[in-house]
Amino acid sequence: MKILLISPAYPDTYWSFRHALKFVSKKAASPPLGLLTIAPMLPDAWERKLVDLNVAALHDKEIRWADLVFIGGMSVQSESAREVVQRCKELGKTIVAGGPLFTGDPDAWPEIDHLVLNEAEITLPWFLADLEKGLPGKIYQTDEFADIELTPAPDYSLIDASNYAQLSLQYSRGCPFDCEFCEITALLGRKVRLKSTAQVIRELDVVYRTGFRGNLFFVDDNFIGNRRRLKQELLPAIIEWNRTRNYPYTFTTEASIDLSDDAELMSAMARAGFEKVFVGIETPDEDSLKECNKKLNTGRDLLESVATIQAAGIEVSAGFIVGFDSDTSSIFQRQIDFIQKSGIITAMVGLLNAPSRTRLYKRLSKEGRILQTADGDNTNCNMNFTPVMEKELLLKGYQKIVYNIYSSKAYHERLKGFLSHFKPRVVNRGRINKENMMALLRSIFYLGILDKSRRYYWRLMFWSIRKRPEMIPLAVTYSIYGYHFRKVYRID
Numbered sequence: 082m083k084i085l086l087i088s089p090a091y092p093d094t095y096w097s098f099r100h101a102l103k104f105v106s107k108k109a110a111s112p113p114l115g116l117l118t119i120a121p122m123l124p125d126a127w128e129r130k131l132v133d134l135n136v137a138a139l140h141d142k143e144i145r146w147a148d149l150v151f152i153g154g155m156s157v158q159s160e161s162a163r164e165v166v167q168r169c170k171e172l173g174k175t176i177v178a179g180g181p182l183f184t185g186d187p188d189a190w191p192e193i194d195h196l197v198l199n200e201a202e203i204t205l206p207w208f209l210a211d212l213e214k215g216l217p218g219k220i221y222q223t224d225e226f227a228d229i230e231l232t233p234a235p236d237y238s239l240i241d242a243s244n245y246a247q248l249s250l251q252y253s254r255g256c257p258f259d260c261e262f263c264e265i266t267a268l269l270g271r272k273v274r275l276k277s278t279a280q281v282i283r284e285l286d287v288v289y290r291t292g293f294r295g296n297l298f299f300v301d302d303n304f305i306g307n308r309r310r311l312k313q314e315l316l317p318a319i320i321e322w323n324r325t326r327n328y329p330y331t332f333t334t335e336a337s338i339d340l341s342d343d344a345e346l347m348s349a350m351a352r353a354g355f356e357k358v359f360v361g362i363e364t365p366d367e368d369s370l371k372e373c374n375k376k377l378n379t380g381r382d383l384l385e386s387v388a389t390i391q392a393a394g395i396e397v398s399a400g401f402i403v404g405f406d407s408d409t410s411s412i413f414q415r416q417i418d419f420i421q422k423s424g425i426i427t428a429m430v431g432l433l434n435a436p437s438r439t440r441l442y443k444r445l446s447k448e449g450r451i452l453q454t455a456d457g458d459n460t461n462c463n464m465n466f467t468p469v470m471e472k473e474l475l476l477k478g479y480q481k482i483v484y485n486i487y488s489s490k491a492y493h494e495r496l497k498g499f500l501s502h503f504k505p506r507v508v509n510r511g512r513i514n515k516e517n518m519m520a521l522l523r524s525i526f527y528l529g530i531l532d533k534s535r536r537y538y539w540r541l542m543f544w545s546i547r548k549r550p551e552m553i554p555l556a557v558t559y560s561i562y563g564y565h566f567r568k569v570y571r572i573d
Contacts, residue, residue, distance in 0.1 A: 082127040085147035086120060086239070088113035089154045089161035090134040093569060095429050095460045100244065100565035104309055104520045104527070107246040110134035111298060114249040115153045115180050115291070117235035119201045120334050124209070131239040134161060144172050153180035156436065156457030166192055170286045177208070181268060182369055187220060196220045199268075200254075202227035210324065226270045228276050229254055234284045242293040250284050252276055252315065253301045259440075260361070262402070265302045267438035273306030278314045282322055289329065295516075296356075299334035304358070308346055316349040323354050328508045333357040337377055341386035347393035351506035357396040361389075365419045367534070369405035387423045391499075394506030399425045402459075403479055404433030406469040413478035418483045424499040426559050430482050431459030433473070435466050460569070487566045489534035489573055493541055496559050500545065500552045517554060524557050528564055534573055 091109075091340060095231055098110045113133055119127050130146070132139050144150065150169045159182055169176050170192060178190065179197040187196050195217055197208045202460045204221040211217045235250075242248060255270045256263075269429060288297065336358045340347060350358075362383055363375055370379045387397050401420070403412055420428045434455040435442040445451050445466045455465040468475055485491055528538040538560055545556040567573050 082124070082147055083148045084120075084123060084127050084129045084151060085143060085149070086113075086116045086129065086131040086151045086153070087129070087134040087139065087165055088116055088135065089152065089158040089165055091158055092160065092458065094157065094458050095566070095569055097569075098562075098565055100568040101561045102246060102529055103565050104523045104561045105246060105516050106519065108137075108244040109133065110246050111238050112237075112242075112245050113153065114235060114251065114300060115201075116151065117237060117239060118232065118251075119151070119153070119179075119205060120200060120236040120239055121233040122205050129236075129239060133240065133244075134165070136244045138242075139168070141168070141172065144169055145173055147174060150176050152175050152176060152178045152183075153162055154182045155180070156182050156185055156455065158182060166190070177337050178213050179204070181264075182457075184268060184438075185264065187222075189454065194219075196222075198222040199224075200227040200230055202229070208374065208481045213313070226272070226274060229274050230280065232276065232280075234280070235457045237287055237291050242288075247296040247298050248288055248291070248293055249298045249300050250281065250288070250439075251300050252281055252304065255306065256303045257306055258303070258375075259378060260363075260375050261441045261444070262433060262435065262439055263438040264438040269302070273303070275307055275310060277319050280312075281315060282318055285319070285322055285330075289326065294329045297330045297332050298330060302335055303337050304334040305340055305343075305346065308343060312346055312349055316346075316353045319353040320349070328354065330354055331356045331507050333359070335359045335361075338362065338381070338383065338386050339377055341389040344393070347390060347395060351394045351529065354507050355395055356505065356507045357398055358390065359400065360390075360400045362387075362419075363402045364405065364408075364412065364525070366405075366407065368407040369412070372405050372407045373402075384419065384423055387425065391424065391503060394504055396499075396503065396505075397423075398424055398427035399429070400419075400425075400429040400431050400476055401428060402480075403430065403482065404464060404468050404470070404475055408475075410470075410474065410478065413481050416482050416523045420482075420486050421491065421495055424494055424495060424502070426499055427459065427562060428486055430479070430486070432462065432464050432479055433468070434464055434543075443448040483570050484572055487561070487563065487570055489507075489537045489567070492563045492566070493537040493560075496556070496563070497541060497544060500549055500556060503552070503555075505555075517557075520561065521557050524561055528560055532564065 093099050175194045177195045183196055184198040199205045201221050203223045203225055208221050245348055253273050253275050255273045256265045257271055259266055295323045332355045338360050390397050401416055435445050436455045450467040453465045529535050541556050546551045
């Protein structure tokens, strides 16, 4: 049996980093971890090929080669996925689909031959057993959650790791919290399930053998869901593994804001090589936090929490949302002020949307406010429901936020403030290599010569040389990020 695994293309979004990738000669931000993980679950005798449309074009000869086509992806990849499905059907191929895109709304994909939904550790063996009998069904789904200690290591032999800015791993699934707008608990449950420490170390070994060096992203929705295991087992093991190999990797992940409450955990993460965490801050407005059940963020000084994490040497990136029912017109300036004061460089501000498996979707459906299926990109000025605030006012306010945090002047002010105080603890974070040198040279050409905002680039570079020369690599990196954000949001 010949299996073609296809990862649909991502649109040009905040998280694609498409405009930044050219500076480091990479084709995509991250590989398709889901497809790399299910590949080893297939029978050993089956041939496998993977095409990531974010890296390479899909050719008809590759489709014709396959006996089965497996497609997986996120909701934001839906447009590309439909194009892939159409091409495969025109060539008479049987399609197997899974992952969040298809699990979230399986009824939207009647043309798919077999939908293997929820967690593949459970549903894929059912499908394979029926396939062997010659009687594969239309849909395979479950309310159970997998034991991820049985999950195989991703098969990184299916990709060229050098095409990616970072590679990905997973330690846990599930989140103990229950934010109204989030579908994680519906997809993965509220109980935090963990891989063993030995598993994670084996996966690090797999990545190491690819030859890739740089940043690894732990894709966990809340990496700190089980602090005891982290502090006692996993982080000490990573510290030792990284040290004995001369620190080939730094790490990023996602964590809840209460990371700031645990100095021991922050210290261990920094020593392990964690240079950045993404935190869902959402909003500085207490009423809106209560509305969406973001209980963990209420009753605390969010600016102080951010400052505490960054003082531990771990950079904070964060997500913000506008469009809650409780939001008033004052929220736009409050978001701007919070982001500028916080020193959060990568601040993803999005309009509230209601994915189909969330409690928010159910509530808004009862209220008759759902307009369409969410497209997975909350930065494109689309909303899939009718907001309480007048829509035009909301859109103008959102655009005001974006402009006031990502215009060249505002962005570089925030970046300079961050670089003034930030003291990274990660060993070799600013390591100079060929890729970094090429990024510097390209930044000089594109940002220092061609870009009309070049004066801000040079102000930052000269300031860094005078005041914080050790931060020059970060100054270059985030100048490139700023360029990407301006392109995505069509600013300047």
